[in-house]
Amino acid sequence: MKVADAIKWMSKLPLQRIVDSFTKDFPKPDEDQARDIILRNVAELTDAKRITTVLQFDGPFKDQIRQILMLEAFVNRPDWSASEQDIVESLTRLEQDVLDAAAADGSLRYEDPERIEILKDVLRTALDDKLITFRELNLLRTLRDSLGLSETVFRIVLAQLNHFPQPGNVLHTPSECRDVLNALQRGGIVFHCNKADGSPYVIPDEIRASVMGALGMELGLHAWGLLLDALTVTQLKQALVKKKLPTSGTKSELKSRVISSGLSPSAALRILSTGDLHELCSSLPGVPVSGTKAQRIRRIIGYFANLITKEVSEEASPGERFYKYLPELARRDRENLLANQIIKKDLDIEHGFEAATRFLFESRLGLELMELAGSEHPDGCIRFGGRRTANGDVLMWDNKSTEAAYTFPPSHLRQFKRYIRDARDPVACFLVIVAKPDDSAMDSVWQLAAQCTGTQISVIAAEDLGWMAEEWWSRNPDGRFNLEVLNMTGILNRPLLEHRMKLFL
Incomplete structure (x- = not known):
């Protein structure tokens, strides 16, 4: 925070x-x-x-x-x-x-x-x-x-x-x-x-x-554990031999023994060979493999020190695990997602982003998701509730993960227009969930809104959507969220969300 x-x-x-x-x-x-x-x-x-x-x-x-x-x-x-x-x-x-x-x-x-x-x-x-x-x-x-x-x-x-x-x-x-x-x-x-x-x-x-x-600490306990997870059983045993400690047991037991030994991360890494450090660097996204042994050790420790780690219950469902890392999924932060074992490969990011958003709407906002037939459809759809046939009846959303700010390209405009046009029910609001909206995205927002009369077009950062969900859930854990908060044309930033939550909740 x-x-x-x-x-x-x-x-x-x-x-x-x-x-x-x-x-x-x-x-x-x-x-x-x-x-x-x-x-x-x-x-x-x-x-x-x-x-x-x-x-x-x-x-x-x-x-x-x-x-x-x-x-x-x-x-x-x-x-x-x-x-x-x-x-x-x-x-x-x-x-x-x-x-x-x-x-x-x-x-x-x-x-x-x-x-x-x-x-x-x-x-x-x-x-x-x-x-x-x-x-x-x-x-x-x-x-x-x-x-x-x-x-x-x-x-x-x-x-x-x-x-x-x-x-x-x-x-x-x-x-x-x-x-x-x-x-x-x-x-x-x-x-x-x-x-x-x-x-x-x-x-x-x-x-x-x-x-x-x-x-005088190099890593917190959680980050130190993640670094040890990245080592092989043989490498963990080498660290224990250095401390003259027993080397029997499972990898989990060896890892716990290294942590309790008081051995520092840098001391453990110095035991490894140059080749081992090269291989470890190559397995960590974005970490250069060149340089001296000392440089590689500093980079490895820096990598784990800068990881975003979050507390996730062992009993958490897959959807909740993804939800905890909603902003990281939206911005395709593969370093943190891989290190925290949220994904196993890059292809998991899109699935995780969608699963996290479904968890948000269902478990945090108390809303029932609609079943969507076929494969040509947005990532989710929710009925507003009540009789709103004059102004549309459902909210649709689609997830778009990007490393850079989201610019709302023409291909997405055409895709969303098709979703709205082919929808079985009138679409009151189409919500685009992204990492960070670029100001230029407003051009496409207005263009799509003009082409889809009666439909509001909103763009929101995943982090702000998560903040809104937590705000609501902390106050109304058993309530149903009012989708009118999201029902507007424009970029929904946090101050605007705060204002609309006061109006409609």
Whole structure:
């Protein structure tokens, strides 16, 4: 979620916290004023140096650990958003997993005992000082890396010293977690979308890279898992051999073992041969295969770091899985679609786009789709309901996926005209669902509307259609959407949709 989208779901107090994070010039703006201030200052708000300064503070070691774990809880969410309860549970799980590992026999049996003792001696000295500067924390991380130890091992050692996540190995309370959430809001890092369904906390897209940099992380848990999915069983075993870990088990078990080992993505990729990296690069859409080994590794990690990942339930139907990636299907974003296993080949994009749209109309808008005979027909058709025979009776739609902005070419004009002319029922509205409408598309919109008297011609971006559907569904999960919202000639953008939803819903 981008900053511009997040602030639409925020009330006055959360908005004020974000404004105060970068300026004190506006003490009491109302909601609209606060949103305008934020939008005019997005560059300053999302500046990497500002974010790094906020996150690198000097304070008690337990407070630094608490903030790091809180941010990791966000990073490990596919869409970097969660309710307060989900975030608290995620943070508690991260802490408890470390304590469980520290209490288990042989949790460090594959590590060099001498290196563990060196780390323990340095940590004992550092922990005697109640205040640890960020520079000192970075020195501890540098020592950890020079010893060839992972962050996981670092935390287990802290727990064995009775100091994780705070003195006495005491878990942080929900109240302490809320304190961190509030502090991150005041720092302009976390946005509380308290008007949205579930009242989620979000780290916007524009801020994520800087957060990852401040944490010293290369990939979130989900993206790291996708990278490991792209490796072969043999390559996973090579990574485990490097860590002196067992290599038996299924690919899923090997993958989990690599993740829990604390091995970083770059370290795992450095184990591979130049030929393996060349082959891996060639399997990732848009990733160049030339260059040095280090360059290939950076490109591979960059590829997975920039993937759009979304939370999809394991019980989700195929239609819902496609629906979660509706904008990506519309713009033919094959990199994200392939990496997230939404499609297996390019030919699946059109089918997925159509299935996602059918799910939207049926499951989100509560509408019943009409059966269409033959193969020469639009992608979908819905009856308006009631008696509307004077002005048409149905809404037809057709999906057109394009990588570039949609220009409404003459061939599509002729195709849609044929659909409208041959329809069994009068067509009140013909809706074209695209990635992004180009302004020039309006020429064909007016032309088709003039040639099909009585039919409204609308063009809408898939992302805006999805936004509208979620808005409706969050308020009326069992209601039937009023198609009059879409029944107009022109390009339906989000402000226009908001206005028409107020009129007709």
